[in-house]
Amino acid sequence: SSRLHDFWGQNSQVMTEGSQYRDALRERMTAFTEEELAKLQEAQDEDGDSPSSLSKVLPQAPTRYQVTSLAVSDEGVLATTLAGTEIFQIPKSRMPESLTAATLIELAADTLGVAQTSLTLWEGAQELVGAAGIGWSCILTLREALDEDLRPIVCRRNQADPEPMLGEGMVQINLADFPQDGCIQTIAEQRRYVTGEEHCWLIYTKQQVVSYHLRSGDVLQAIGYFPPAPVWKLPSGTRRWGGRRSDVWSTHCDLPQIQKLLDQHAALTNDRPIPRYQMIVDPNQFVTETPTGPVWIPCDFDISADGSPKLLGGPLSHAEPHLAQDVALPVLKAALPLLAKLRRPQLLLQERRLQVVFKAQRIIVPGRRSDGSDSEYVGLWHVDGHREHVAAVVLYYYNVDEELKGGDMEFCGREPMDILGIGDCSNNFEEFGRHSLRAALREEERRVTNCRVPICKGTLLVFSNYQMAHRVLRMVNTSAREASRDFVALFVLDPAFPPLRPAASVLANSFLKRRAL
Numbered sequence: 001s002s003r004l005h006d007f008w009g010q011n012s013q014v015m016t017e018g019s020q021y022r023d024a025l026r027e028r029m030t031a032f033t034e035e036e037l038a039k040l041q042e043a044q045d046e047d048g049d050s051p052s053s054l055s056k057v058l059p060q061a062p063t064r065y066q067v068t069s070l071a072v073s074d075e076g077v078l079a080t081t082l083a084g085t086e087i088f089q090i091p092k093s094r095m096p097e098s099l100t101a102a103t104l105i106e107l108a109a110d111t112l113g114v115a116q117t118s119l120t121l122w123e124g125a126q127e128l129v130g131a132a133g134i135g136w137s138c139i140l141t142l143r144e145a146l147d148e149d150l151r152p153i154v155c156r157r158n159q160a161d162p163e164p165m166l167g168e169g170m171v172q173i174n175l176a177d178f179p180q181d182g183c184i185q186t187i188a189e190q191r192r193y194v195t196g197e198e199h200c201w202l203i204y205t206k207q208q209v210v211s212y213h214l215r216s217g218d219v220l221q222a223i224g225y226f227p228p229a230p231v232w233k234l235p236s237g238t239r240r241w242g243g244r245r246s247d248v249w250s251t252h253c254d255l256p257q258i259q260k261l262l263d264q265h266a267a268l269t270n271d272r273p274i275p276r277y278q279m280i281v282d283p284n285q286f287v288t289e290t291p292t293g294p295v296w297i298p299c300d301f302d303i304s305a306d307g308s309p310k311l312l313g314g315p316l317s318h319a320e321p322h323l324a325q326d327v328a329l330p331v332l333k334a335a336l337p338l339l340a341k342l343r344r345p346q347l348l349l350q351e352r353r354l355q356v357v358f359k360a361q362r363i364i365v366p367g368r369r370s371d372g373s374d375s376e377y378v379g380l381w382h383v384d385g386h387r388e389h390v391a392a393v394v395l396y397y398y399n400v401d402e403e404l405k406g407g408d409m410e411f412c413g414r415e416p417m418d419i420l421g422i423g424d425c426s427n428n429f430e431e432f433g434r435h436s437l438r439a440a441l442r443e444e445e446r447r448v449t450n451c452r453v454p455i456c457k458g459t460l461l462v463f464s465n466y467q468m469a470h471r472v473l474r475m476v477n478t479s480a481r482e483a484s485r486d487f488v489a490l491f492v493l494d495p496a497f498p499p500l501r502p503a504a505s506v507l508a509n510s511f512l513k514r515r516a517l
Helices: 002-028 034-045 052-057 101-112 257-269 321-339 434-442 503-516
Strands: 065-073 076-080 086-091 119-123 126-128 138-145 153-157 184-192 197-204 209-213 220-225 248-252 277-281 287-290 293-296 299-303 309-311 352-365 390-400 404-406 409-413 450-453 459-464 468-472 475-477 483-493
Touching: 034 220, 065 101, 076 101, 086 101, 101 119, 101 138, 184 220, 248 321, 248 450, 257 277, 257 321, 257 352, 257 390, 257 483, 299 321, 299 503, 309 321, 321 352, 321 390, 321 459, 321 483, 352 475, 404 483, 459 468
Parallel strands: none
Antiparallel strands: 065 076, 065 138, 076 086, 119 126, 119 138, 153 184, 153 220, 184 197, 197 209, 248 459, 277 352, 287 293, 299 309, 299 352, 352 483, 390 459, 390 483, 404 475, 409 450, 409 468
């Protein structure tokens, strides 16, 4: 009875979670002062097309540092937190006989996957630079300036001017697409298009990426910087794909217990609704009705300050609670450091409740029995979620048969690609063509955000569902037998929107009805 009381308490709190999120956001964010807000408004009201004045008055986000202790010995370098937790090791075999500050910073940057310019090395109060020698028995301090070049700005709605400018055209904005007032994230950014560039506000939403000129309109009022992201240790080999403006991250993760559990469940249910797909855990079979139609039922996870998730609800956490506990939970735990890197939008993670929809699926490719056999699979461009606000997606590939070749995941940003003018406008439409588009897609500093990520067994992939549309590229079965690629998907719901009714509440209600009958 006490457990049911807790479930009913959770159900009654669903409608208040939105206001709790807003309160937590305001408490943690770096609020702009009245003087900073006045300068921002003054710059926005100035005449002229140059955005430089506005970019200069954007308040400077405070710089954060992460401090690491380095113990240098005959065995190499051991890096730990100030609390003593190991971060990384560099064996002596990787280091030269004469160790300098520059070499140690280079090795540490390569191990951490950060820019060398973000690191400084200290011995006591003295900074060690360049060719400064380092002995083989000493304790040093490594200080990393955390990359805060992109901090989303928190805004509230301003009903004035719902049609701001972008290029030489007007942008129609539906304020209903935005989250609750005071929880809207924007990014101020210089965007390079296929044929030009413009300094813009960008708002990432489920429906689209809203963009308009930085000094056009008064749709939103900036009130502060989004709270700093938690600094959780990234797994070795973590990589960002598509450049610094792309919210696509991957790493390799070994979770061997998952395949056995899901294979057993797949054999039990044998749910193959259409050719080439086997649904192992299908969120479309676990829904609840709302006034607008059926929506997925999420699991609730509490995220601690150190990045450890806890599944709530016990036996009522999901329709398949053992899979939620033994599959969804470890995948989410592995993915949280990567989720903390997302900025489009950024998620408020530490010491917060997160709603996650759990899915497991098998893509089946028939064997190649003849030259004309259809032994390949090609995915379609899509984003995840229908009525749900899925802010981020986690994909973990726990099985990829060796006979499958290809099948990279391709991503393309949903930001405006260009603003074209003709006639009395800029006439830049003549510059938009095959060659300029190819350059925008393929040059190192991509003007159109895009990338492709190779997939193998153990790949853990995290990306922004608001920024990126994605698809599976051509995947071919080179053998005569059936082959499959099996994965777990976690759809992370946007906490800036009112939460959905969680599994614990839905299943507790069903239990009480059955008991009453």
